Amino acid sequence: MGYPHTSHQRETAVLSQYFGDTEARTLDGWKKRGGYQALEKALGMTPADIVNVVKESGLRGRGGAGFPTGMKWSFMKPGDGKPHYLCCNADESEPGTFKDREIMRWTPHAVVEGCAIGAYAIGAEVAYIYIRGEFTEPIMWMERALQEAYAAGILGANAMGTGKRIDIYVHRGAGAYICGEETALMNSLEGRRGNPRIKPPFPAVAGVFGQPTTINNVETLAAVCPILMKGAEWYKGMCLSNPKSTGSKLYSVCGNIQYPGTYEVVMGFSFKDFLYDVCGGPVKGRKFKAVIPGGASVPIQTMEEAEATLMDYEGFIAQGSMLGSGGVIVIDDAQNMVRIIARLARFFAHESCAQCTQCREGTAWTTKILERIRDGQGTMEDLDTLMGIANNMTGTTICVLSDSCATPVISGIKKFRPEFEALIHGKRVHSVMAAVA
Amino acid sequence: MAEAKMVNLTIEGRTVSVPEGTSILEAAKTVGILIPHYCYHPSLPIPGVCRMCLVEVEKAPKLSPSCATSVAEGQVVHVHSERALEARKGVLEFLLINHPLDCPICDKSGECELQDFTYQEGPAESRLRDPKRFNPVEDFGGDIMYVPNRCILCTRCVRFMDDVAHDTVLNISERGDRALVGKFEGKDLTHAWAGNIVDLCPVGALLSKDFLNKARAWELDRAASICPNCPQGCNIMIEVRDNSIARLKPRPNDDVNKFFICDYGRLNYRWMNRQDRAELPMVRNGANLAVAEWEVAIHSAARLLKDAKPFVLASPMLSNEALFLLTRLLERKGGTGVFRVATGEEAPLPGVEDLALRRDRAANVHGAELLGYTRSENPLADLGADDVLVIADDDLRGMTVEAAARAKGVIVIGTAVPDGLDNISVVLPIANFTEEEGTFTNLRGRVQRFTQAKSPPGQARPSWLVLGDLLGALGAQDSFFLPSDVFADLANARPEFSGLTYDKLGMRGLPVLNAETAGATR
Numbered sequence: 001m002g003y004p005h006t007s008h009q010r011e012t013a014v015l016s017q018y019f020g021d022t023e024a025r026t027l028d029g030w031k032k033r034g035g036y037q038a039l040e041k042a043l044g045m046t047p048a049d050i051v052n053v054v055k056e057s058g059l060r061g062r063g064g065a066g067f068p069t070g071m072k073w074s075f076m077k078p079g080d081g082k083p084h085y086l087c088c089n090a091d092e093s094e095p096g097t098f099k100d101r102e103i104m105r106w107t108p109h110a111v112v113e114g115c116a117i118g119a120y121a122i123g124a125e126v127a128y129i130y131i132r133g134e135f136t137e138p139i140m141w142m143e144r145a146l147q148e149a150y151a152a153g154i155l156g157a158n159a160m161g162t163g164k165r166i167d168i169y170v171h172r173g174a175g176a177y178i179c180g181e182e183t184a185l186m187n188s189l190e191g192r193r194g195n196p197r198i199k200p201p202f203p204a205v206a207g208v209f210g211q212p213t214t215i216n217n218v219e220t221l222a223a224v225c226p227i228l229m230k231g232a233e234w235y236k237g238m239c240l241s242n243p244k245s246t247g248s249k250l251y252s253v254c255g256n257i258q259y260p261g262t263y264e265v266v267m268g269f270s271f272k273d274f275l276y277d278v279c280g281g282p283v284k285g286r287k288f289k290a291v292i293p294g295g296a297s298v299p300i301q302t303m304e305e306a307e308a309t310l311m312d313y314e315g316f317i318a319q320g321s322m323l324g325s326g327g328v329i330v331i332d333d334a335q336n337m338v339r340i341i342a343r344l345a346r347f348f349a350h351e352s353c354a355q356c357t358q359c360r361e362g363t364a365w366t367t368k369i370l371e372r373i374r375d376g377q378g379t380m381e382d383l384d385t386l387m388g389i390a391n392n393m394t395g396t397t398i399c400v401l402s403d404s405c406a407t408p409v410i411s412g413i414k415k416f417r418p419e420f421e422a423l424i425h426g427k428r429v430h431s432v433m434a435a436v437a
Numbered sequence: 438m439a440e441a442k443m444v445n446l447t448i449e450g451r452t453v454s455v456p457e458g459t460s461i462l463e464a465a466k467t468v469g470i471l472i473p474h475y476c477y478h479p480s481l482p483i484p485g486v487c488r489m490c491l492v493e494v495e496k497a498p499k500l501s502p503s504c505a506t507s508v509a510e511g512q513v514v515h516v517h518s519e520r521a522l523e524a525r526k527g528v529l530e531f532l533l534i535n536h537p538l539d540c541p542i543c544d545k546s547g548e549c550e551l552q553d554f555t556y557q558e559g560p561a562e563s564r565l566r567d568p569k570r571f572n573p574v575e576d577f578g579g580d581i582m583y584v585p586n587r588c589i590l591c592t593r594c595v596r597f598m599d600d601v602a603h604d605t606v607l608n609i610s611e612r613g614d615r616a617l618v619g620k621f622e623g624k625d626l627t628h629a630w631a632g633n634i635v636d637l638c639p640v641g642a643l644l645s646k647d648f649l650n651k652a653r654a655w656e657l658d659r660a661a662s663i664c665p666n667c668p669q670g671c672n673i674m675i676e677v678r679d680n681s682i683a684r685l686k687p688r689p690n691d692d693v694n695k696f697f698i699c700d701y702g703r704l705n706y707r708w709m710n711r712q713d714r715a716e717l718p719m720v721r722n723g724a725n726l727a728v729a730e731w732e733v734a735i736h737s738a739a740r741l742l743k744d745a746k747p748f749v750l751a752s753p754m755l756s757n758e759a760l761f762l763l764t765r766l767l768e769r770k771g772g773t774g775v776f777r778v779a780t781g782e783e784a785p786l787p788g789v790e791d792l793a794l795r796r797d798r799a800a801n802v803h804g805a806e807l808l809g810y811t812r813s814e815n816p817l818a819d820l821g822a823d824d825v826l827v828i829a830d831d832d833l834r835g836m837t838v839e840a841a842a843r844a845k846g847v848i849v850i851g852t853a854v855p856d857g858l859d860n861i862s863v864v865l866p867i868a869n870f871t872e873e874e875g876t877f878t879n880l881r882g883r884v885q886r887f888t889q890a891k892s893p894p895g896q897a898r899p900s901w902l903v904l905g906d907l908l909g910a911l912g913a914q915d916s917f918f919l920p921s922d923v924f925a926d927l928a929n930a931r932p933e934f935s936g937l938t939y940d941k942l943g944m945r946g947l948p949v950l951n952a953e954t955a956g957a958t959r
Contacts, residue, residue: 176612193609198485198505354590354609354616355486361531364614368567385564392527395499396488 003102005259008278012238014248015222016264019106025141027148030109036154038225042117043162047078050121054224056232058239058246063089063180063217064295064325066245066313069224075204076122076212084124085208087189087215088115090131090138091173091180094295095347097327099250100218102262104131104138107222108145114221116155116166117228122214125165130185133172142170177351181399182215183207184353195353196399219250240268245312249326253279256286256332271309271319275330286332290416294324296344297404299411300337320411337416338423341408342370348405359402362393366409378424383413446512453508461503461514462490472516473525473554475532475639476591477504480696482600487591489528489554493518500524522558529559535569535614536640537586545641547654551589572617577607578625580632580646580700585617588642594618594634601697601788604628618642629784629794632700636687645684647704652678660890661688661944663877664702665754665800665870669793670879671698672945675706675871675890682706682871682891690945693883697786699794715854715866716895726854726864731896735903738863739910741846745825747772748844750816752830752851753799755900756875757884758923759867760801760808761930762904763829765913772824775816776805777831795880800870804878807933807949820844828855830867830900850903865907866897873899874920876942878949884937885946 003019013019023029030036042050055070076084088111092100104111111129119127131139146168149155159166171189173179179188183197186208207213227235227247239246245267251274254260258280265274275281275288282288291306292298298321301309305319316323331340349363366389369382390406397403413420441456448465455464462472463479475487485505492503495513500521503514515521532551540546572585595607595618606626610619620626626634635645657676664671664685671694674686685706687698718734719726729737749763753776767774778797785793806812817840820826826844833841833855841847846862849855852869867873872893878884893899905917917923921939928934933949941947 178612198483198502349613352613354612354614355484356488357486357528357531357589358488360590360614360616361534364570365531365534365565365567372567379566381564382566388527388564392524392531396491396524396527398485 003106003262005261008263010269010273010278011264012248012266013264014226014238015103015107015110015219015250016262019102019262021106024107025105025109025145027109027145027152030107034229035109036113036160038228039113039116039154040160041228042120043160043164047121047123050117050228053228053232054121057227057235058232058244059220059223059227059235060245060313061217062219062223062249062326064094064297064322066323069216069220072204072214072216073118073122075202076124076214078123080212083126083209083211084122085211085213086115086119086122086124086127087182087185087208087213088118088127088129088218088221089180089182089185089215090129090135090142090218091185092135092218092325093132093173093177093180094297094325094327095344096252096254096292096329097295097325098252098254099262099326101135101138102252103218103222103250104135104142108138108141109149110222110225111142111218112145112149112155112168114218114224115168116159117224118214118216118221119166119168120164124214125167127166127168128171128189128208129168130171130173130179130189132180133174139170139172146170176353177347178353178399178401181401184399185215186213193353195355196401198398223247238266239312240266241310242268242312242314244314249311249323251311251326251328253328253330255328255330256283256288256335257281257330258283265311267312268315269311271311271315272307274311275306275328279330282330282332286334288330289333289335290331290337292321292327292329292331292408294322295327296329296347297400297407298322298324299407300331300341300415302415336374336423337412337419338370338374341412342367342374344408345370345405348401352401352405356397356402358393358396359405362389362402363405365389366393366405370409373420373423376423376426378420380421380424382424383417383420387413444508444510446508446510446514448514449516455508457508459508461492461494461501461506461508461512464508465503465514465516470516472503473550473557474504475550475589476593478593478596478637478696480601481593481596481637484592484596487528487589489525489532491521491524491528492516493521525554525558526560529555530563532589533559533563534565535586536589537569539587543587543641544644544649545587545638545654549641550639570614575620577620577643579627580704581626581635582644582646582649583618584642584644587640588618589640590616590618591639592618593637593639594643597634597637598626598628598631601633601786602628602630603787604631606631607634629701630697630699630786632703633687633697636696648684652676652683657683658890660871660888662871662887662890663800663879663885664698665877666702666705666798667795668797668800668802668880669694669795670800670877670881670883670885670946671702671792672885673698673702677891680891682709688944692945693879693885694792695789697789697792699784699786701781701784701794709869709871711853714852714894714897715849715864716897718866718896719854719864721862726861731898731906734863734865735906735910738848738865738907741825741848741862742766742769742827742907742911744770745845746770746821746823747827748820748824749774749810749827749829750831751776751805751810753778753797753802753805754870755801755805755830756870756873756887756920757801757804757808757878757927757934758875758920759829759900759904760805760810761927762901762908762923763827764808765908766827766904766911769911769913773819774808774810775813775819776802776810777813777816777836778802791881797880800877800879803880803882804876807878807882808931817841831855833858850900850907852897865903866895867900867903868893868897872897873901875901876924876939879946882933882949882951883946884934884942884949886939886942886944
C-alpha cells in the first residue's frame with residue numbers, strides 16, 4: 001500500500017495490507033485480522049516442515065543480499081546440543097530505506113509472529129529483535145506488542161500452550177549504520193563495538209555468543225506468516241518474470257517524485273510503470289535523471305536502465321544495479337550528481353567502522369576528493385584517482401561497506417561523467433538546489 | 438602431542454607441507470616467503486583487518502587474507518601475482534595517506550614495517566592532494582607515548598592489553614578515518630608488561646619515553662642475551678650505541694617468554710652502564726689500595742688463599758661459569774659459598790603460561806643453588822676469623838659490614854669496589870654480564886647463553902678468565918681460553934649439566950637434567 005498515500009490498484013498488499021490501520025497494532029485487532037494463526041499452525045508442524053515450506057516458496061532475504069531464506073534456515077543443524085539464536089535485523093539504516101519501519105509501526109505483531117515461527121523453525125528458544133535506536137516509535141510499538149504477546153501466553157516458556165519456549169527480546173542499536181551488517185549486529189548485541197567479524201566462521205556455525213545463529217530481515221520474517229497460511233504455491237505465484245524471485249516486495253520510495261512512500265508490488269513488476277504510474281512520476285516541470293533503486297549502496301541507474309528494469313533480484317542486476325533493500329531514491333534533473341555522490345560518500349566515511357584499511361582511509365579520501373570537485377577545486381586526474389581508489393576498495397575488505405562507498409562513485413563517474421567534468425572545468429552548477437546546500 | 442594431519446599446497450611455485458589449520462601466512466614463512474602484514478602477530482588473536490596480507494588463491498573469487506585463511510589440500514597460492522601486488526600496493530597507499538612522512542624524526546625509522554613494506558612493494562608516489570588528518574600526541578602513562586598520526590590502527594596494542602595482559606586499557610575510539618587508539622577513562626598503561634606494545638607496534642605510533650630520541654635503529658649494535666633482572670630468564674636483545682646500552686628488547690623464545698619482557702626488566706638497564714666501576718686491579722699497600730699489574734694482583738690473591746679457608750659471598754647475577762670456578766676455589770679448603778637475593782613484587786603476564794616478573798630479582802638464583810651455594814638473608818653470619826672473604830660481585834649494599842672485619846683477608850672480585858670496607862687486600866675488576874659471555878640457569882632449570890654486548894671498562898676482565906687465572910696461580914689447573922671451555926668443565930663435573938655444550942644450547946637454551954619442566958627435550 002502506498003502509505004501514506006492511498007493504495008494504488010496495481011499494488012499487491014500482502015505485508016502492507018494494514019498500514020495506516022491503527023487497530024492492527026493491537027493484539028485483538030491483529031487476531032481479528034487472522035493474526036497468530038500462522039504461529040499456531042507452525043507450532044503444530046515440525047521445524048523441518050516449516051523450513052521446507054519456506055524453501056519451496058522461494059522467499060529470499062529482503063535485507064539486501066537476497067539469500068534464500070529456507071536454505072539459510074536449513075544450515076541450523078538440529079540436535080547439535082548448542083543453544084540456537086534467531087536475530088531479527090531491524091537496524092534499517094540504509095539511506096533511502098524505511099520499509100521495515102512501517103512494518104514495525106503498523107503491524108508489530110506480524111514481526112513478533114514471524115520471529116516466533118523463525119525461532120521455532122531453526123530450533124531457537126530465544127530471538128532478538130535488533131532495532132535501530134533512532135526508531136523510537138517502532139521500538140515503542142514492538143515493545144507493546146511483545147508485552148501483549150507475553151500477557152496472552154503467545155510467548156514465554158509455554159508458547160501458545162504448546163510447552164515450547166520462545167522468548168523474544170528487543171535490543172536497541174546505538175546509531176551505527178554498520179550494525180545492520182549481520183556480524184557487526186551480533187557484536188553490538190553482545191555489548192562489543194559494532195565491528196563486522198571475519199568470516200568464516202559463519203553465523204550458522206558461531207554467531208551470537210559464539211552459538212549457531214540465523215539472522216533475518218524484518219520483512220523476510222514478516223513474510224513467513226502469509227506463506228505458512230496461504231502456502232508456498234501461492235507465494236511462488238507472485239512472480240511476473242524470473243522464477244528465482246518470488247513473492248511481493250516492499251519498496252520505500254523517496255527523493256524527487258510525486259508520491260514518496262512505501263509501496264508493495266510483486267516480483268518482476270515494471271520499474272517504469274512503478275515510477276511513473278504507481279508513484280506518480282516526477283514533480284511537475286521536472287524530469288527524472290537517475291535512480292538509486294536499492295538503498296545508497298547499490299549502483300546508480302540512468303533512467304534508460306531504470307525504465308528497462310523488471311523489479312526483481314535478477315532484473316536490477318541485468319540493468320546495472322541491485323534490488324538491495326528496496327530503498328528507491330529518485331533523482332531528477334534539478335539535482336547535481338556530484339553533490340549527491342559526495343554526500344553519499346560522506347555518509348560512508350562517517351559510518352566506516354575503521355577496521356579495514358581500504359574502507360577507513362578510502363571512504364574518507366573519496367569524500368575529500370568528491371567535495372573538492374563539488375567545490376570547483378577538482379582536476380581531471382582526480383577522476384582517475386577516484387576510480388583507482390574505488391577499485392582498491394572493492395572486494396578487499398571484511399564487509400561490503402567499502403564496496404558500498406565505491407559503488408556510487410564508480411557508477412556515478414561512468415554514467416554521469418559530464419557533470420563531474422563541468423564542475424572541474426569551472427562551469428557553474430546548473431541545479432537550482434546547488435544554491436541551497 | 439598428537440600427530441597433526443599434514444596438508445600439502447603450493448605457494449609461489451614451492452611445495453609446502455604444514456599441519457592442518459596453519460594459516461597461509463605461517464605456511465609461507467616455512468619456505469622463506471614473508472607475506473607483508475600488519476595486524477597479524479603470532480602471539481595475538483587474528484582480526485584480519487589491515488588487509489595487507491592479501492594473496493591470490495586459485496579458485497577463490499576474491500583475494501584472501503593469508504593470516505586468516507587456513508591452508509587446504511592442493512591449494513595454489515600466488516603471493517606476488519599482479520593482482521595481489523596491486524591490492525597490497527593499494528593498501529600501502531591508503532595507509533600512507535594519513536601517515537606523516539616524518540621518518541627523519543621518528544624513533545621507529547629503520548625498524549618500521551611500514552617503511553620496509555612500502556620500500557618493498559609500495560607506490561613510489563602518493564596521489565593524495567588533500568590535507569592529512571591530525572591528532573595531537575598523547576601520554577598513555579607508564580613508559581608509553583602515543584602518536585596517533587602515525588597509527589595504522591592494526592590494533593595489536595589493543596589486543597595485547599585485552600588478550601595477553603588481561604588489562605583492558607586501550608580501545609579503538611571513533612570511526613572512519615577519525616579512529617584512533619584511545620584509553621579508557623581513568624586507566625593508564627601501568628601494567629607491568631605494557632611496554633611490549635611498543636615492540637608490537639609495527640610503526641612509530643607507540644613509543645617508549647625512555648628510548649625517545651636516544652638513537653636511530655641503524656646506529657645500534659645488537660647482542661643476544663638473557664634478561665638478568667629476575668630468574669625467569671627472558672631472552673633479550675641488548676642494543677648498544679657507542680658502548681652504551683640504549684635499550685633492551687625481547688628476543689622471541691617460545692619455551693620461555695614468547696615475544697615479551699616485562700617493563701621492570703626492560704627499563705632496569707642503567708646499572709649495566711654505570712661509570713663508577715672497578716677498572717684496574719689493586720693490591721693493598723699499607724693504608725691504601727694501589728694499582729697493580731694483573732699478574733701481581735692475581736698472585737697476591739693466590740697467596741692469601743693458599744692456606745686459608747675461603748668464604749665466598751657470591752652474587753646471583755654471576756654466570757654459571759663464574760659460580761662454578763668459585764666452587765673450585767671452595768673445594769680446595771672446604772670453604773663456604775653463600776649468596777643473597779634482592780626481592781620485589783611478582784608480576785605475571787596472565788595470557789602466557791608460567792611467565793612472570795619473579796619475586797627474586799637476580800638472574801642466576803637457580804644456578805647458584807644448583808652449584809651448592811646457600812641462600813641467606815644474613816650471608817656473613819658464619820664468616821670465621823680464619824677465613825678469607827671473597828666478595829664476588831656483591832656490592833654489600835644494605836649489609837652491616839662489621840662482620841667482614843672479622844675475616845683474615847678480603848678479596849674483591851667484582852665490577853665495583855664496595856663502600857665502607859677498609860680491609861680489602863686485593864681488587865680484581867671483572868666485566869659485568871653484558872661485557873662477557875656465559876650462561877644463566879633460569880628458575881625452571883633452563884640453561885641459556887648470553888653474549889657480549891659491549892666492552893668492559895679499563896682493564897676489567899671477564900669473570901671466568903680472572904677466576905681461571907686465580908685457580909691457575911693456586912696451581913689447581915691451567916687457565917681457560919674460552920668460556921665454552923669453562924662450561925665444558927662444568928658439564929663434566931656436575932651431573933645436572935652433563936651432556937650440555939654451548940653448541941647444543943644454541944641461543945634458545947636447554948634445561949638441566951631433572952628440571953622442573955622439561956620444555957625442550959635434551
